[in-house]
Amino acid sequence: MKPTTxxxxxxxxxxxxxxxxxxxxxxxGQGHVCPKCxxxxxxxxxxxxxxxxxxxxGHHIHPMVGSIFEKSRTPLQLWFYAxxxxxxxxxxxxxxxxxxxxxxxxxxxxxxxxxxxxxMAAIDGDAPxxxxxxxxxxxxxxxxxxxxxxxxxxRKAVVMGMxxxxxxxxLKVVPxxxxxxxxxxxxxxxxxxxEVHTDEHRAYKKALPVDDYTHKTVNHGQGEYATLDGVSTNxxxxxxxxxxxxxxxxxxxxxxxxxERYVKEFEYRFNxxxxxxxxxxxxxxxxx
Ligand SMILES: [Zn+2]
Numbered sequence: 001m002k003p004t005t006x007x008x009x010x011x012x013x014x015x016x017x018x019x020x021x022x023x024x025x026x027x028x029g030q031g032h033v034c035p036k037c038x039x040x041x042x043x044x045x046x047x048x049x050x051x052x053x054x055x056x057x058g059h060h061i062h063p064m065v066g067s068i069f070e071k072s073r074t075p076l077q078l079w080f081y082a083x084x085x086x087x088x089x090x091x092x093x094x095x096x097x098x099x100x101x102x103x104x105x106x107x108x109x110x111x112x113x114x115x116x117x118x119x120m121a122a123i124d125g126d127a128p129x130x131x132x133x134x135x136x137x138x139x140x141x142x143x144x145x146x147x148x149x150x151x152x153x154x155r156k157a158v159v160m161g162m163x164x165x166x167x168x169x170x171l172k173v174v175p176x177x178x179x180x181x182x183x184x185x186x187x188x189x190x191x192x193x194x195e196v197h198t199d200e201h202r203a204y205k206k207a208l209p210v211d212d213y214t215h216k217t218v219n220h221g222q223g224e225y226a227t228l229d230g231v232s233t234n235x236x237x238x239x240x241x242x243x244x245x246x247x248x249x250x251x252x253x254x255x256x257x258x259x260e261r262y263v264k265e266f267e268y269r270f271n272x273x274x275x276x277x278x279x280x281x282x283x284x285x286x287x288x
Contacts, residue, residue: 002275010082011278019076021045023063025050026285034059052077067287068115078102080284082112086120091246092265114261116162116283121264123286124271128166130194136272137197138204140177140184142179143242143259157256159263160242162189162237173260179203195229202227209217239270 004012013019024043034041036059043061051060066072069079078208082102086092098109130136142156158177162185163169170189174181182203190196190214197203199220208215216231218224225230243266247254254262272279 001275003088003277004280005082006084010029011195013080016076017045018123019061019080020050022080023067023076023287024061027063027067027287028052028061032061052124067231072112074102074104074108074112078104079112081284083116083119086265087276087283088268090269092250092262094250097250108175114207116257117261117265119283119287120268121261124264124268124281125171126189127168128189129162129168129170130190130196132193134167134191134194135165135166135230136190136194137161137195137233137239138182138190139199139233139236140174140182140201141240143244143247144253145267159240159258159259160185161236161238161240162186165235169236169239169267170258171263171267173256173263177201177203179207183207197233199233240267260270 008134009024013022024045026256028043032043033039036090037053038252039052042055044055046053046060049060049062050064051062053060053149064072064076069076070229082093085098085101093113095110096160098104098113099106102112103108104112115167119169133204137174138161140158140160141185144157158174158181160169160172160174160182161169172185172189174185178270186196186208190213195214195216196204196208197216200217204215204217206256216227217230218227218231218233226234243263246266247262265270269279
């Protein structure tokens, strides 16, 4: 299966009504049991509002309520198209770009981008990585700011990445590189029995629970990038390179407050790199 093209997108969603109908079908559907009269019903689209009505009792269902589109005056087709852009981009979508492509205000574009990123993060979830016989690479990277200074807002942000070799990634923005910041992330997100590869950063040394994980290190300080028995953090590092280049290229800079949102957008896309054609359908059908 190939990713949806722009042409296919507009064939499937030619107008706001088609988008609303899609939303009704994926969230409720014909035959949906009416919450009021409790009968399986045929639902009729109302002309006067963006809602459907029960054939028996006339109860209304608003398909946008409880989705990221609730309380938005932006036409649904623009929302769907914005989501389409997020699935086809390799380097992320800025609010500025949405503003330009959709013809909405910057404020609206910014709000849409935040909600879409949060939607991607919620669907992606953080199912633990690894397991017996699996390798999970763990590393951190810095983003923005300065190394020293009293004001934490001016300091570099630390993005921690855990990546199952050949599998999914989980990213977390953590307060610092201290042991107590890094280790709980591993125990929460990496299954016991995994082989954990890190560099020689002292926070990991002798601190990973030895009964749960096999810990192996690669010594970057000595110019080592992979040991002979395959210990490396090359995959997570190459992901970080892509992430940093993309954020710099697309957004110029991102505040610490919103950094986690941006990195989750990249996490979502990376975890679907083997089946990119599923992203649009997934993002337009899972609202909870
Ligand atoms: Zn009813």
